[in-house]
Structures are given as structure tokens and as C-alpha cells.
Amino acid sequence: MTTLLHLDPRTVDTARALAAEAAEPVIRIAHAHTTVAVERATLRLAGITGADTTHRAGDVPWVNRVVDTVREHCGLEHGAALPVFDALRRHDLADLTELAEATAAGTIQYHVPEGRDATAAGKAARTAIARGLRSIDRAKARRDKLVATHGDPPQRPWIYLIVATGDIDEDVVQAANAARAGADVIAVIRSTGQSLLDYVPEGATHHGFAGTYATQENFRIMRAALDDVSRELGRYIRLTNYASGLCMPEIAVLGGLERLDMMLNDSMYGILFRDINPIRTFCDQRFSRQVHARAGIVINTGEDNYLTTADAVDAAHTVTVSQLLNERFAHEAGLPDELLGLGHAFEINPDLPDSFRLELAHALLARELFPDAPLKWMPPTKHMTGDVFRGYLLDGLFNLAGVLTGQSILLVGMMTEAVVTPWLSDRDLALANVKYILNAAGNLSEDFRPAPDGFIAKRAHQVLGEAVDLLARIRDQGLLDAIAKGTFGLMKRPPEGGKGSDGVIAKAENYLNPAADLLQTGATK
Amino acid sequence: MTTLLHLDPRTVDTARALAAEAAEPVIRIAHAHTTVAVERATLRLAGITGADTTHRAGDVPWVNRVVDTVREHCGLEHGAALPVFDALRRHDLADLTELAEATAAGTIQYHVPEGRDATAAGKAARTAIARGLRSIDRAKARRDKLVATHGDPPQRPWIYLIVATGDIDEDVVQAANAARAGADVIAVIRSTGQSLLDYVPEGATHHGFAGTYATQENFRIMRAALDDVSRELGRYIRLTNYASGLCMPEIAVLGGLERLDMMLNDSMYGILFRDINPIRTFCDQRFSRQVHARAGIVINTGEDNYLTTADAVDAAHTVTVSQLLNERFAHEAGLPDELLGLGHAFEINPDLPDSFRLELAHALLARELFPDAPLKWMPPTKHMTGDVFRGYLLDGLFNLAGVLTGQSILLVGMMTEAVVTPWLSDRDLALANVKYILNAAGNLSEDFRPAPDGFIAKRAHQVLGEAVDLLARIRDQGLLDAIAKGTFGLMKRPPEGGKGSDGVIAKAENYLNPAADLLQTGATK
Amino acid sequence: MSRNVRPYGDATGDGMVQLSFTLPVPHGPRADGAAQQLANKMGIDPALVVHSHPIGENFSFFVVYGSVSHLVDLDAVRVVEREYPLLTPAEVNGRVKKLLRRKLVVVGGCIGTDAHTVGIDAILNIKGFAGQKGLEYYRELKVINLGAQVTVPELVKRARTEKADAVLVSQVVTQRDAHIQNTQEMSAAFREAMGERRPMLVVGGPRFDPLMAENLGVDRVFGRGTTPGEVASYLVHAISTAPVAPTAAKGVPA
Amino acid sequence: MSRNVRPYGDATGDGMVQLSFTLPVPHGPRADGAAQQLANKMGIDPALVVHSHPIGENFSFFVVYGSVSHLVDLDAVRVVEREYPLLTPAEVNGRVKKLLRRKLVVVGGCIGTDAHTVGIDAILNIKGFAGQKGLEYYRELKVINLGAQVTVPELVKRARTEKADAVLVSQVVTQRDAHIQNTQEMSAAFREAMGERRPMLVVGGPRFDPLMAENLGVDRVFGRGTTPGEVASYLVHAISTAPVAPTAAKGVPA
Numbered sequence A, B: 001m002t003t004l005l006h007l008d009p010r011t012v013d014t015a016r017a018l019a020a021e022a023a024e025p026v027i028r029i030a031h032a033h034t035t036v037a038v039e040r041a042t043l044r045l046a047g048i049t050g051a052d053t054t055h056r057a058g059d060v061p062w063v064n065r066v067v068d069t070v071r072e073h074c075g076l077e078h079g080a081a082l083p084v085f086d087a088l089r090r091h092d093l094a095d096l097t098e099l100a101e102a103t104a105a106g107t108i109q110y111h112v113p114e115g116r117d118a119t120a121a122g123k124a125a126r127t128a129i130a131r132g133l134r135s136i137d138r139a140k141a142r143r144d145k146l147v148a149t150h151g152d153p154p155q156r157p158w159i160y161l162i163v164a165t166g167d168i169d170e171d172v173v174q175a176a177n178a179a180r181a182g183a184d185v186i187a188v189i190r191s192t193g194q195s196l197l198d199y200v201p202e203g204a205t206h207h208g209f210a211g212t213y214a215t216q217e218n219f220r221i222m223r224a225a226l227d228d229v230s231r232e233l234g235r236y237i238r239l240t241n242y243a244s245g246l247c248m249p250e251i252a253v254l255g256g257l258e259r260l261d262m263m264l265n266d267s268m269y270g271i272l273f274r275d276i277n278p279i280r281t282f283c284d285q286r287f288s289r290q291v292h293a294r295a296g297i298v299i300n301t302g303e304d305n306y307l308t309t310a311d312a313v314d315a316a317h318t319v320t321v322s323q324l325l326n327e328r329f330a331h332e333a334g335l336p337d338e339l340l341g342l343g344h345a346f347e348i349n350p351d352l353p354d355s356f357r358l359e360l361a362h363a364l365l366a367r368e369l370f371p372d373a374p375l376k377w378m379p380p381t382k383h384m385t386g387d388v389f390r391g392y393l394l395d396g397l398f399n400l401a402g403v404l405t406g407q408s409i410l411l412v413g414m415m416t417e418a419v420v421t422p423w424l425s426d427r428d429l430a431l432a433n434v435k436y437i438l439n440a441a442g443n444l445s446e447d448f449r450p451a452p453d454g455f456i457a458k459r460a461h462q463v464l465g466e467a468v469d470l471l472a473r474i475r476d477q478g479l480l481d482a483i484a485k486g487t488f489g490l491m492k493r494p495p496e497g498g499k500g501s502d503g504v505i506a507k508a509e510n511y512l513n514p515a516a517d518l519l520q521t522g523a524t525k
Numbered sequence C, D: 001m002s003r004n005v006r007p008y009g010d011a012t013g014d015g016m017v018q019l020s021f022t023l024p025v026p027h028g029p030r031a032d033g034a035a036q037q038l039a040n041k042m043g044i045d046p047a048l049v050v051h052s053h054p055i056g057e058n059f060s061f062f063v064v065y066g067s068v069s070h071l072v073d074l075d076a077v078r079v080v081e082r083e084y085p086l087l088t089p090a091e092v093n094g095r096v097k098k099l100l101r102r103k104l105v106v107v108g109g110c111i112g113t114d115a116h117t118v119g120i121d122a123i124l125n126i127k128g129f130a131g132q133k134g135l136e137y138y139r140e141l142k143v144i145n146l147g148a149q150v151t152v153p154e155l156v157k158r159a160r161t162e163k164a165d166a167v168l169v170s171q172v173v174t175q176r177d178a179h180i181q182n183t184q185e186m187s188a189a190f191r192e193a194m195g196e197r198r199p200m201l202v203v204g205g206p207r208f209d210p211l212m213a214e215n216l217g218v219d220r221v222f223g224r225g226t227t228p229g230e231v232a233s234y235l236v237h238a239i240s241t242a243p244v245a246p247t248a249a250k251g252v253p254a
């Protein structure tokens, strides 16, 4: 896409350099710590599955039982891999499931092996974990193959649609219909509250609130259903779910194994909008993104959310700053630009003069700052009301802004946004809206030429300028401090506060996690 | 407005020259004939008002009684003015109303005066008619004054809204609400069928079908109501009604007297869509337009209608041709560009690829062909369906096209177009739609720069080319013949066919109509 | 498919519907309450007034979402099923030839003050509709299209002089039930003028309910989206069941 | 204004409404008939199915226009009228000082898994809503905002330790009536834990019906578009009518 804004390359470089500096300290922290979720994810890679159905607290995944016990017995600062595989050898048990059962039965005593035991345990762990990563590699290869056979969507932006019935079986029906009606990407949103569970639920589920639980089985069911539809339609239908939350790393692993194609994964969303401990989140997002990189999963970041709690004009530059930080964290975790679904949204108060042109300015800025990223363009929500006619029109202009500014992924807006979770008919009408705009005005971008020093260009330059200033301040005061002060989405989150902080452990210097190495190096053995 | 299409001035001149040649023979016919409606209009200017309420056929306007009787007694080829004013003198009656009553009573014998009698009658007629024209002049002056006090709408396009309850009292309520809600121009559409009445109904009316009867009293009531609202809003609210039909000249006179601001007046609409005799229409439209010119009334032409019976893409050039013909006929009748509300519409099948860009191309072509005309941009109707959500979106894009291409008058589209005559809420939602688009994207035209040889420019040039070719054919075969062959709106209307042909009379060479002269010269005495 | 169904929002049986309307009541909590009451009376419960705004001083507009208690009994649904086969133009021509041994005469137009000819033209003109050619295209049909704003007496007169087998009337304007009144006036006039010998009467328009034929005094009613083929096929079906004179003379057994 | 009103389309008393919904029925005439039946059952007669289209194979979407027979009885409309005056922050502070001789303690948050804090923040945060400052701005109010996803036990505990006079709870997510259940659970827990001595319970959210207070077991319910001023004024009104302890001690006569 030819540039329309003529951003000054030096300013852009400065912005990126500042983002890198601002992120650096946090990245160092992420390197220096592990979390219960990272360790559980590691053991899931190593092959632990299933849950302890006998537990009074309801199904508790075996990984949780094991990691909690390891932590009790010998702490996690050395990682879970050594104690677990050492125990496996000592008690010579067939597999990790048996180990888990024995753990539950209380017959296992974990400790950190030394010397030859350590080497042996390490080798065993690496072999097991590598096996896990190879199945992720196979899933990735399979995706590439299916895309090659069925093909990608014929048009950009890709049409991204949410289903949220709470019941995986209803979800399957609605997802299939949505795909037939033109959706290219299906996102199953999660039940409220799941992101604050410190374990991943098991099995097929039917009773979520305003969303469906993210479980390995639900992933499998939906992916299988979409594979059928893809075949039927001769178009590869992508599947999205959410990594963010207390189980980011584990869900990333499950998503990789079950061949999800995109996952919501933001370096700060959990902190800001779920009050999850910042350190916990920064550690978890890093590991989860390494897994996504391996799995070839496109991440979706959550800058849109800031504009629901802060004003979309005043806070426009915070979106840009967050995008640059998300980019930096992603690159550091090994994600290439093609996998960066950076988020932004059409959330300016529609009563504001020139609101549509302001949207265009912001959307173009993102487009030109991240030319190779599959940007995710999200619809109006905050200013949607019960006036569904007005809402349908707003969504139409949102769609138009999307095509005018060359967005990559378009999250379809619903006229009932302010009323209910989408109905079957809302989705159908919304798709008709998108299709009309794409078909009738899709090529209008050819005629959209903002004057070089006109309103749109000026606004874009202003936002970039404000972003650079803010990044400089963040670099100086520190990102954690900036978050604590409510820089993003007006949410104030101190580093020591938030849920799941007790799940963060400083690594001992002989900490071992074969997954980390295999992910870093890309090794398969 | 800077040109975006770079139309070749030579092609444009050719088009205008061809239009003039094509119109010429018809103009000559119009000069050579008079009609019962022209004569009635003349007598209305001379001061005849009211109706014969005793007549068995219900209220028959006095002008009809008089003109019909004159025709019986001595024909109309000499005009009605001489016989009427001669009779007035001979029977020395106080005024024309008395004459009318006497005529009804059968006590008057009309004939064409000669010599001194003729001169005397001619002078008397001219004096009376000049008096009538001076009240039209006063109405015009009053409009100028009110516009000066209250001001014009702050924005372009002006917002034009239709009311159509059938009951003038309900109309007044809805018109006032519409103005308060943002309408700049109120059009009261007529009851179906009125245009085929060969007389103008009298008095305030309450039972129209899908519209309200156009009567002098209804005009007065609505204009008075809008004057109040104008004062209340500090914005001069304009009033529109319909001239077209069998009574074009008379309604033009009434509109001038009652200070209407705009009137639908098309040189061919009556022929094509009401099957009115072509000659009758061409004579009537000429006289009515002379009156409009005098009254400073903006005419609205009806090219939009072609696109409801013919396809908006295939027939795009017929709109352009018709606009050029309407322009020519208007100029010949003395209307300046500022009074030419040439019509066009957003009627392309929305399922067509690039349909929106095609609309932009057509709208821009009109804009650049007629830079000084207050173009009237009309909403989608033909492709509107019962899907009111889709309809609301289509109207939004119609509004956007209007602001992008700098249209002058925007007829507000209704989501219920395919369902009912507009409801109160339809109008309210429709105005909200217009206001949102104007406010949010009003200045987007600054960023709308079709590539010089891009899709839009190419399409515009193509349509202009086709228009020139068609004009050449019309010039050769003759306009009347072209109409007979269904060139416009696929309606085939032979010159001898159609309603009201018996009302056309070839002028004798001593035909006299003081109005014609006063209108031609602009004299006030 | 189950005999009874309910509206479907995002789950089977949830009964969800969307409703909007205006009340002549100043905007405010009382108005919202009034809107809710109306929704409840319509069987929507719970009914959520999700939006309301004033229109002028004395009116308020509402959008309501909620669940209707009513069940739709599918077995009780009454529709005019097409009881005749859809024929190709060739088949239609063949049957007409066989049945009448002459062309079938169709007179059509818009009556009253209605000038919407696009609909009737879609049925009659060669150009046709939805990719199907209109009746003029059928060799064995003689079509006289009287166009717009035909008066009833005019129509009857032409029908008689043309010896019409079928009269096709279009009505598009429905304000104040103009379409109903005009149609009834028309059918009455034909009964009056020709009694038993009257031609088949067929009306159509976007707002007609096909179930209304009887009450309109016509033989058949066509609605939204009718195609010429349907009409032609119906005409053939009708003449093959109800006998029509091959000449102007008395009817022959079908 | 007349006691009974009907919806207004384009004339007084025409009763016109717009309706849309989906039925789990394949698209076609039968489906349209089913839609019409439903509309009739809702009291819309005549009901025009002006649009329908298929959604997938087994569903159809409909738009219906028509006239409802039901009358709205304005006298029967039940709304929670604001029975108290709207006070300025200064007035609120004054009354609190006079009545309590200490600050009035407000504890607020979103309970259950609901993380929508914008609403409660609009009421509590200085920033406020609709140009009005939130309760934190009121000198005589002590506001503790617990934020999102607060568990009920947590809330009760904080209310007790803070000696809360009022507890403000927000519920925005309503799927499967989560807001109802959570609120009832909350009020039950307070009765359970503190009985008579429980603080005032106030809930709010866009989908609450202010008439539901009793059935939710709370003192007051606020809906769509509530302003901080309304809430502050209500709190003052409530303490001046229902006596609240100036100290934690037994209540004084109002």
C-alpha cells in the first residue's frame, strides 16, 4: 500500500527504539521469573492431560495437582521438569498420568535431583516436551496444507465473527452458519470469569456465561467442525480463541495442539482489564507467545479495550504506544510481523464533528506504522445504543473505514451490541452489511487520497507525536510504573497488586525448562 | 468546486449545442400553441379566484367555467384575454368574479373583439394581469426579505423532506416537527391522481391518497405555518409542491402568489409518467416556467423517475440528456441556473460490484456539468425492500455520496420506502441518519480524489459520451419521436396520444396574451 | 420439524423478538413504562425498552427487545399453496392451443389513480421479471396492456370488446386501503356488467395477501415477487378447470 | 393527554408498529405464513410480512409491519417515580453532615464474574458521568470502590469492616439472568450476615428494571443512564427517612 500519510521515517524509528527501551526492563523480569502457569504449560507439552475427577473441588486438571505438589515439596524455582521426570524415573511409572494419579494419592515425594539424576531427568523431560512440540509442528504443517488446498479468503479484510452461546454444540451450529454466510474467521468467546481461573477446565462444556469455556475438547470439536465447513466451502475457515488470563501459557499450548489459527493474546490486557498481577502477566505472555510463534498462530492484541474505558480521541496515542509495545514483546518472543494481529477500534463518539475522518486518520496511522502486520479492526461498541437502526449505520461506516484504510481482519460489528450477545439474525444482518460495503465500495480506497497536510494527515502526525512523547515518559519512569498510574485505559494497576501474584517464582540459577530452550532454538529434539 | 473529472470542455459544449438543437422544434411548437391551462393561468393572474359551488359536478373553479365557455363561444385561438375583458366591459360588471357568475348563469356571450374594442380589452387585460404579476413580485421580494432575516440553512446540501399524510392539518404538524428536527425544505406531495385533473381543486383538503391535494388554500396554510417555524428556528424553511400535471401553468401561478419556494416542474415527466399529451405538456411547462422565473421559484426536475422504470446503469446517460434538455427549456423560458434544481438519484442496484463508486461517478458528472445549478439528489427507492435495516444503511451511503459529490439539495430517504408512506419515526430516524453523515463525514470530500483516469473518471466520461451520442440521434429523429420510442424511462408516448390533448389550441396570428409579453419582458405594467 | 415453534434469538425456544414503535406521549420514564406495557400486552415478557428518544414534544420512539410467549402452530398456518404445476412458455402455449383452439386474451392495467405500472409490466411486457419473459412473449396469449390509471368502466368496456378471458389488475398504492376498495369496485363492476360470463379476475401487488381473493371478489391474488411464469401457469390451470368459451359462445366441458 | 393511547405511525390511532424476528423454519410461503400468524397472535392485524429471507437452511428472518389492536392505558403505567428532590453536591454534603455527624460510607463494586466497571465508575469516580462528578467528589461521602469481579463474601466482609452505610453493586452482564441471580445471592448474604443492621443495598445496570427492587431484595434499583447526582440524592433521602446509625450504635429517630 502506497503511503498516504508520509510519516517521517525518523519519527517512526524513534518510536520503535523507545518502545524497545521501555520494554527492556520488563523483558528482563520475564526472563528472570517463571510462573505456575508456565510450568503447567511445560508439563502439558510433556504430555500430561486430563483431570482429577475425584477431587472435592470438582475436576482439577492433573497438571495443577502435580505442579502444586511439586511446589509444596521442593518449590518451583528450579522448574517442574526436573522434579517431575526424576520422580517418574524413581517410581518407574509408565507415564505422567500415572504419576499424576500417584501424586493425587499422595504416594509421590518430589525433590530436585542432582548430578546424574538431574542429567537423566533433564534428558527425559526434553524428549517428552520435544514430542509435544512436534505435535504442534504437525498441526502447523497441517494448517499450511489445508490452506493450500482450500485457499485463503478471496478478499481483504478477512471477516471475523464472534459466537458466544455458552454451549459448544450451539456454537458449532452458529459457527457453521456464519462461515456459510461469509465469515472467514470464527472466534468463540469465553465465559465470563474463566480468565481468572488458575486452571483450564476440561471437556466439552454447555453452560458458559456470555461465552463458552475454553477447553482442549471444545477447541477440538470446533476445529473439526470448521474443517468440515472449510471443505464444504472450499475456503479455509480460521478459528480463534483467547489465551489471555491466568492460564495464558497453557491455553497457548492447547491452542497449538488443536490447531487454532488465532488467539487473543495481549501483553497487558490481563493486567488492565482483569486485574491480574503485572509480573505474572508479563512472564505468561512471553512463554505463550513463544508457543504461538512455534504454532504459527496469529495473535490478536486488545488495544480496542482502552477505548471503551478511555476516550477514543484523547487516548488515541495510548493505542499506538500499546501497539508498539505489543510488537516489541512479540518480536522478542519470536513472533514475526505476519503473526501480529495488532488491535484497534472504531470507538470515537459519533456525535463528534469529523468523527469519521478522525477514525480514518487513526486507522491509517496503524496501517502505515505496521505495514506487514495483519491488523485487526474492531467495531463500535461503547457508543452503540439500543437504537439498532443507528447502530446498523455506524457499523456500516466502520466497515467502510476498514476497506478505505486497508485493514487486514475486520471484526464484524453487531447492531445489538448494546443490547444482547449477538443473535443469529444479528450476525446474518451484520454480514450482509459487511458484504454490501465491501462489494459496493471496496475499491473506493483508490479514490481516497487525504491531502498531504489536510485534516487526516495532520491528525495522524499529531497522534504519532503524542505517542512518541508518551513512550519517552514511559521509558524514563518505567512501564510498570506507567501502568500503575493508569496510562492505559485509565486502569491503575500497581506491580505488586492483582490476582495470581502468588503464582510468580523467581528462577534459581540452575532453573531448567527444556521447553524454553526448544522454543528459543526451534529445535525438534 | 475544483474539477475532479476533467471533462473535456468541447464535449460539454457539444452536448449543450445538441440539446439546444434537439429542443428547438419543440420550443417552436410551444410558441405556436396555447392550452386551456395556459389561458386559465392567465385569467388567474388577472384575478379570477374561487369555484362554482352550485355546479352538479362538485366545485368547478370559475376559471374553468369561463375558459370553457369562451372556447365554446369563440374558441381560444385568439386567447381568452380579449373575449373576457371585452365581455367585462360590454356587460360592465364590477369584476371577473361577477363575470364568472354571469357566465355560469348563461347570460354572457363571448366573442373576439375587433379594432378599438380589441385595443380597449387588451389594455384592460394587461392592467389586470400586471396587477397579478406584481403580487407575485411582492411575494418574491418578501421571500428575499425573510431569507435575509432568518438566513439560509447553514450547510449544504439542504435537507429536503416529504410529508404526505393526505390531510393538510396533519401535514402542518409533521412539517413543523420535521423542520425542528432539521429539515430545510418541506415538500407536500400530492394525492395520487390530482395531476390528471384538468382543474385545480379549491380550499383546505383532508382526504388525499398518499398525498395532499395541491390547492391555493393548502399552499397558504402550509406557507404560513412554515413562516412561524422559520421565525422560531431562525432559519428560512422552504416549501415545495408540484406543478407537473394538466394544470402546470395554473399551479405555477398559485405557487407564485402563495410564495412557494420550489416546485416540481419537469419538461417531460407528465408525458412519460402520467401519459399526458406531449404537446400539451411542452406548452404548459414553458408558460409555467416563465411564471416560476418571475416568482424566483426553484424548479425540481424528475430525472430520478427514469431510474425507477429503466436500469440506473444502462440508462444513466438518459438522465444526463434529460437534464440538458430541461436546462435548455428552462433557459428558454427565462430561468437562470440558480433556479435549476435538476434531478438525479441513487438508484443503482446495490448488489452490483462497485455500485457505490458508479453512483459517485454519475453524481459527480451532474455536479460538474451544472456547476451553478442547485442539483437535487434523490435517494434509493427502487431497490429498497422491506429489510429496513439494509434500507437504513443504503440511505446512509446515499447521504455520503451526496456530501462527497457536493450535491445542493438532498431529498431524505426513508428506510420504509418499500413499505409505507413515511411514518413520523421514519422521518426522525432518516434525519438522524443525514445529520450523522453530514457531521461525521461532511468534509470527507476534501479527501475524495478520484484518480484522473481511474474507475470513476472513466465511468463519468463514458456516460457523457453516451449522452452526446443519444442527443445527436434525438436531434436527427426529433425529440417527439424519441419520446414515442421509449427513450426515457422506457415509456413509449406518441405525440398524438395521452391525456389532455384536446386542451391544446394552435394560436391564431392575432392571438393575444398580455401575460406572455409581461413575462417575456419582465414589465410590471 | 416440530408442530410448534417459537422465535429464535440465540437459542432454541428463547422466543426473542425486536419491536419498534412511536407513542404520542412525551419522552420520559412514564413513556418507557407505557412502551413496556404495550410490549407486555403483545405477549413480550420480559420486555426490555432498550432505547427511547423524543420526537418533538409530544411523541416518543422506542426500541424493545424481549421474549414472546406465543407459540407458532405450523399446522395452523394458512397459505395459498400453488395447486398447479409451473409450466414453460412452450407448455403454456401448447395447453392453450389444445384447450381453446384460439389465443387466450389477457387485458391488464393499473386501476384507480394508481400509476405504478412497473409491477404489471413485469408480468406482461416481453422484458418480464426475474429472468422470465412476460406474457406478451407467449405466442398463444394475446395481451392488451392498458397501462396506468385506467378507470373501472374503461376496463370493463375494453374487456368486453376484446372478449378478454382474463383481466389482470395491479394495485400498488395501499394508503387508506385504496387497493382493497379499488379491487372490490372493479370486481363488482364486472359481476354487474357480465355476471357469469365475466372474465377471470386476477389482481396483484406487493401488499396483497393471496388469502384475500374471496373477499376481493376475484379469482386469484398474487403478491410480492410474483413471476410471469406463475401467472401464465395459473391462467392455463384455471381455464382447464373452470371452462371458458373457445369462441365467445357458451362454455364447453373441460 | 387521553388516558388510552395507541402507537402512532403517520396518523393518530393507527396503531402502527415494526417487528422483526427469526423462526426456525425453512424460508418460503409457509414461513411467511407462520410469521404472520405470530404477528396476529401478538395483536398485529392486519400484519404485513414486508420482508423475509433465509438464514442458512433451517431459519428465516422476517420484518413485519402492521397495526396493533392493544391500547396503552397510561393510568395503569407503573414507574418508579423519583420521590426525592435532586440535590447539589453541596446540599448532599450539608444534609449528610446534619443527619449523621460523620461521613456516609459507600462501598461499591461489580460482583460475580462481571468485569464491567465503567458503569459503577461512572457513579463513583470523580470523573463521573454526563457532566456530573461522581460520589468520590462529595466531601461528606467516603467511597470504597472494590472494582470488578468481587465475590459476595468479600463484599460483605468489606462492608462490615468499613461500617458501610450503603453498598452499591453493578451488574451489566445479563445472559442467563446472571444479574438477577447474583443480586439475589448478594442481598441474601447481607440479610444472613447482618439482618436488620445490613447497609442500604443499591444495584444498577443497563438492563435492570427499577420496579424489581423488592424481588431482588434490595432497597433501590437504578437503570440505563443513571447519573451520580440521582444516586447521591437518593442516599441522602434514604438515610433521612429510614434511620441509620450516626455511629455504629443503634439507630436514632429520623
Ligand code: B12
Residues within 6 Å of the ligand: B164, B189, B190, B191, B192, B193, B210, B211, B273, B305, B308, B309, B381, B382, B383, B384, B385, B416, B417, B418, B419, B420, B421, B422, C113, C114, C115, C116, C117, C118, C119, C120, C122, C123, C129, C168, C169, C170, C171, C172, C173, C174, C175, C202, C203, C204, C205, C206, C207, C222, C223, C224, C225, C226, C227, C231
Ligand atoms: C417505481 C415507483 C414509482 C414510480 C412509478 C413508475 C411506474 N411507471 O411504475 C413513480 C416515480 C412514478 C412513482 C410515483 C409515486 N409513487 Co411510487 N414507488 C415506486 C417504488 C420505488 C417501486 C415500485 C416498483 O416499481 N416495484 C417493482 C415492481 C416490479 O414490484 P411490484 O410493484 O411489487 O410488482 C411485483 C408484484 O407486486 C407483482 N404484481 C404487481 N402488480 C401485479 C399485477 C398482477 C396482475 C400480478 C399477477 C402481479 C402483480 O408482480 C410484480 C413482479 O414481482 C415504490 C417503493 C418500493 N421500493 O417498492 C414506490 C411506492 C410504491 N410509491 C408510492 C407512492 C405513494 C407514490 C406516489 C403516490 C407519491 C406521490 N404522491 O407523488 C407517486 C404517484 C404515483 C401514482 N399516482 O400512483 C408508495 C406507495 C405507498 C403505499 N403503500 O401506499 C411507495 C411504496 C413508496 C413509499 N414508501 O411511499 N412511484
Ligand code: B12
Residues within 6 Å of the ligand: A164, A189, A190, A191, A192, A193, A210, A211, A273, A305, A308, A309, A381, A382, A383, A384, A385, A416, A417, A418, A419, A420, A421, A422, D113, D114, D115, D116, D117, D118, D119, D120, D122, D123, D129, D168, D169, D170, D171, D172, D173, D174, D175, D202, D203, D204, D205, D206, D207, D222, D223, D224, D225, D226, D227, D231
Ligand atoms: C465497555 C464494555 C466492555 C469492556 C469493559 C471494560 C470495563 N473495565 O468496564 C471490556 C472490553 C473489558 C468488555 C468485556 C466483555 N464484555 Co462487554 N461491553 C462493554 C460495552 C461496549 C459498554 C459498556 C459500558 O461501559 N457502558 C457505559 C456505562 C456508563 O453504561 P452502564 O454500564 O449501563 O452504566 C450506567 C447505568 O447502567 C448505571 N449503572 C451501572 N452500574 C451501576 C451501579 C449502580 C450502583 C448504580 C446506581 C448505577 C449503575 O449507571 C451508569 C451510568 O449511567 C457493552 C456494550 C454497550 N454498548 O453497552 C459491552 C457488553 C456489556 N459486554 C458484554 C460482554 C458479553 C462482555 C464479555 C463477557 C465478552 C466476552 N465473553 O469476552 C467480556 C468479559 C467481561 C466480563 N467478564 O464481564 C455484553 C453483555 C451482554 C449481556 N447483556 O449479557 C455487552 C452488552 C456487549 C454485547 N452485546 O455482547 N466489555
Ligand SMILES: Cc1ncc(COP(=O)(O)O)c(C=O)c1O
Residues within 6 Å of the ligand: A190, A191, A192, A193, A194, A195, A196, A242, A243, A244, A245, A264, A265, A266, A269, A274, A300, A301, A302, A303, A305
Ligand atoms: C486481548 C484480549 N484478551 C482477552 C479478552 C477476553 O477476556 P476475558 O475472557 O477475560 O473476558 C479480550 C476481550 O475482548 C481481549 O481483548
Ligand SMILES: Cc1ncc(COP(=O)(O)O)c(C=O)c1O
Residues within 6 Å of the ligand: B190, B191, B192, B193, B194, B195, B196, B242, B243, B244, B245, B264, B265, B266, B269, B274, B300, B301, B302, B303, B305
Ligand atoms: C417532476 C415531477 N413532477 C410530479 C411528480 C408527482 O407527480 P404526481 O403528482 O402526478 O404523482 C413527480 C414524482 O415524484 C416528479 O418527479
